[in-house]
Amino acid sequence: MLNTCLRILILLLCLNSFGQKFKFKNVSKEELEEKFHPKDSTTSAAVLFEEGTLTMKFDEKWFYELEVVKRIKIYNEDGYDYATIKIPYFYGDNNSSREDIKSLKAYTYNLEGNKVKGEKIKNADIINEQVSEKWKQFKFTFPNLKPGTVIEYTYVYESPNIGELPKWTFQEDIPVNYSKYSHVIPYYFGYKAYSRGYHPIDFDKIVTETSLAFSQSASTDTYGMKTLSTETGTSIVEANMSTYIATDVPKLKDEPFVNNLNNFMTSVKHEMAFSKSGNGQIKEYTTTWQNVSKTLQMSESFGVELDKTNYYQEDIDNALMGAVTEDDKINRILDFVKNRMRWNDYVGIYASEKLKKAYDNRTGSAAQINLMLTSMLRYSGLNANPVLVSTISNGLPLDIASTEIYNYIITAVEKENEIILLDATNKYTAPNLLPNRCLNWKGQLIRRSGSSKEVQLNPSTVSKDVFIMNIEIESEGKIMGQMRRQYTNQLAYQYRVNFSNVNKESYIEKLENDFDISITDYKNSNVEELTKPIIQTIKFEKEDGVDIINNDIYISPLLFLSLDENPFKQDKADRKLPIDFTFPTSKKYVINIGVPEGYTIDYYPEPIAIGLPNNVGSYRFNIKKSSSGGLQISVNKDIKRYILGPEYYQAMKDFYKQIVNKETDKIVLKKL
Numbered sequence: 001m002l003n004t005c006l007r008i009l010i011l012l013l014c015l016n017s018f019g020q021k022f023k024f025k026n027v028s029k030e031e032l033e034e035k036f037h038p039k040d041s042t043t044s045a046a047v048l049f050e051e052g053t054l055t056m057k058f059d060e061k062w063f064y065e066l067e068v069v070k071r072i073k074i075y076n077e078d079g080y081d082y083a084t085i086k087i088p089y090f091y092g093d094n095n096s097s098r099e100d101i102k103s104l105k106a107y108t109y110n111l112e113g114n115k116v117k118g119e120k121i122k123n124a125d126i127i128n129e130q131v132s133e134k135w136k137q138f139k140f141t142f143p144n145l146k147p148g149t150v151i152e153y154t155y156v157y158e159s160p161n162i163g164e165l166p167k168w169t170f171q172e173d174i175p176v177n178y179s180k181y182s183h184v185i186p187y188y189f190g191y192k193a194y195s196r197g198y199h200p201i202d203f204d205k206i207v208t209e210t211s212l213a214f215s216q217s218a219s220t221d222t223y224g225m226k227t228l229s230t231e232t233g234t235s236i237v238e239a240n241m242s243t244y245i246a247t248d249v250p251k252l253k254d255e256p257f258v259n260n261l262n263n264f265m266t267s268v269k270h271e272m273a274f275s276k277s278g279n280g281q282i283k284e285y286t287t288t289w290q291n292v293s294k295t296l297q298m299s300e301s302f303g304v305e306l307d308k309t310n311y312y313q314e315d316i317d318n319a320l321m322g323a324v325t326e327d328d329k330i331n332r333i334l335d336f337v338k339n340r341m342r343w344n345d346y347v348g349i350y351a352s353e354k355l356k357k358a359y360d361n362r363t364g365s366a367a368q369i370n371l372m373l374t375s376m377l378r379y380s381g382l383n384a385n386p387v388l389v390s391t392i393s394n395g396l397p398l399d400i401a402s403t404e405i406y407n408y409i410i411t412a413v414e415k416e417n418e419i420i421l422l423d424a425t426n427k428y429t430a431p432n433l434l435p436n437r438c439l440n441w442k443g444q445l446i447r448r449s450g451s452s453k454e455v456q457l458n459p460s461t462v463s464k465d466v467f468i469m470n471i472e473i474e475s476e477g478k479i480m481g482q483m484r485r486q487y488t489n490q491l492a493y494q495y496r497v498n499f500s501n502v503n504k505e506s507y508i509e510k511l512e513n514d515f516d517i518s519i520t521d522y523k524n525s526n527v528e529e530l531t532k533p534i535i536q537t538i539k540f541e542k543e544d545g546v547d548i549i550n551n552d553i554y555i556s557p558l559l560f561l562s563l564d565e566n567p568f569k570q571d572k573a574d575r576k577l578p579i580d581f582t583f584p585t586s587k588k589y590v591i592n593i594g595v596p597e598g599y600t601i602d603y604y605p606e607p608i609a610i611g612l613p614n615n616v617g618s619y620r621f622n623i624k625k626s627s628s629g630g631l632q633i634s635v636n637k638d639i640k641r642y643i644l645g646p647e648y649y650q651a652m653k654d655f656y657k658q659i660v661n662k663e664t665d666k667i668v669l670k671k672l
Contacts, residue, residue, distance in 0.1 A: 496534065617639045
């Protein structure tokens with residue numbers, strides 16, 4: 001016992017030697033006087049200190065408490081955004097799984113004269129609001145902000161959901177000077193750690209002892225384990241103390257072509273691997289997808305609902321009248337659900353209420369709508385099953401068999417040689433054409449039989465963007481032209497979704513701003529015909545559309561479509577994140593430029609053809625004189641793989657540099 005206490009004391013002294021000066025409500029004058037961050041003078045704010053301490057407790061059942069303390073420095077007005085705090089917590093449908101936030105305190109600190117002045121946030125200024133179907137959050141904003149202000153807050157996060165401990169994030173989009181996370185876990189539980197990010201974390205673990213208070217002598221807890229005491233009181237039990245510390249963590253910079261920056265922030269998360277009963281019997285919780293699938297089939301909010309068909313049978317029988325092929329059945333049922341149901345913006349993998357109720361109300365969550373779709377497809381005789389998805393905003397799914405990391409459901413129909421993915425939450429989706437939020441690497445297909453299968457969510461089919469444009473140049477520099485643009489697949493879906501949310505005039509105004517042109521006529525077609533490409537026809541003009549120098553005309557070969565800036569600006573050593581284009585794309589430009597009377601072609605750029613390593617992308621630029629005496633430019637840019645590792649960064653940067661150089665080169669028309 002004495003040796004254990006000495007080990008704990010030595011560890012705490014070592015780990016807290018830095019953190020001792022960051023006692024809550026003990027903000028120093030030096031912190032308030034600091035004008036800029038010593039290691040990043042450009043940042044508007046920084047986390048000076050944060051600490052999370054998690055302890056396991058027992059009161060009729062096991063739960064944990066995570067005490068959090070955080071201090072932030074505001075350097076200038078741009079940092080005021082970091083003074084609005086949101087603390088989400090799971091509220092759910094019943095008390096057994098509900099979480100809570102307790103002991104919330106927050107202070108603003110400023111210098112008044114030569115003294116540190118603290119101002120406590122009033123409880124009336126802290127809002128507890130509902131943010132989704134099963135989540136709430138505490139929200140508040142610090143008052144009396146000035147450049148130089150220091151803010152800090154503390155709270156206790158209480159949760160009975162001990163199967164998965166909360167993720168601790170050491171990195172943010174501002175620098176973090178010091179971040180410490182520790183937990184003390186009784187030896188009755190074992191957890192597996194999953195870490196992400198690139199910044200180093202110091203880790204230490206010792207065997208120690210902890211006291212557990214018992215309010216009653218219940219014989220078992222929710223995990224079926226014998227309690228540690230047969231009497232109400234306190235027991236001393238063996239435990240593991242783990243501590244993670246990260247110092248001088250740089251801000252994670254937003255980079256081009258990254259699907260969700262939060263996926264790459266340095267963090268650690270724990271999932272229960274086993275529990276141990278009082279007599280030493282071990283129960284493992286690290287499970288297989290087969291076990292997860294079987295559990296889902298038995299769930300009242302998942303598999304049981306899939307088997308209920310009475311509420312829609314007559315409607316689906318009518319919708320399928322005359323349908324023969326599997327594809328026809330898929331399209332008819334998908335269209336039926338899209339037309340009947342409205343998505344209420346709630347996500348999740350379980351139906352929060354009966355599918356019949358959602359069907360009758362014509363409104364439901366993503367889970368309700370797509371579980372309903374799955375059930376109807378099965379009823380029609382198709383091999384349909386739900387697919388668990390983690391949306392882009394939720395983060396990349398980990399390689400573990402767990403439903404906890406997924407927050408969305410789509411539907412899959414398995415045919416002999418293919419899998420067709422479906423989502424009925426938006427009227428513009430189609431077979432294998434999913435909302436962008438779903439295009440997040442991979443999902444897990446859950447079969448009725450209890451088996452499962454990993455499926456790729458990002459499409460392999462190329463989405464095309466084709467421009468055909470005819471340009472006439474007037475001698476005073478004005479250009480007039482017509483453009484026909486065609487989108488296919490995912491690009492067409494994006495257009496349909498975006499166009500449906502704005503009126504025509506607003507969309508035309510956006511195009512005018514994007515291209516810096518005046519549109520005199522605009523038409524589109526096939527917006528509602530999902531199997532056809534979107535086609536836009538635009539007539540436009542632009543004053544001063546070319547440069548005139550000494551009576552000669554200088555014009556960019558792609559005009560306002562030219563890429564004039566390289567999106568990849570970092571040094572190779574600084575890029576650590578993968579390049580994510582979401583889906584493969586092909587852009588094609590065919591541009592015919594007429595030469596005004598009294599001018600001749602003096603110069604035009606040379607053709608080029610360049611490629612990326614391993615045939616992941618290519619660019620071809622060709623230009624020639626046309627039979628009418630003008631110029632014809634054709635450009636093809638293909639990105640064949642949607643995700644590339646950081647090792648491709650320098651090649652991609654060089655690739656785009658050559659594109660910019662070519663497209664910003666000038667055609668010269670010389671005055672006769």
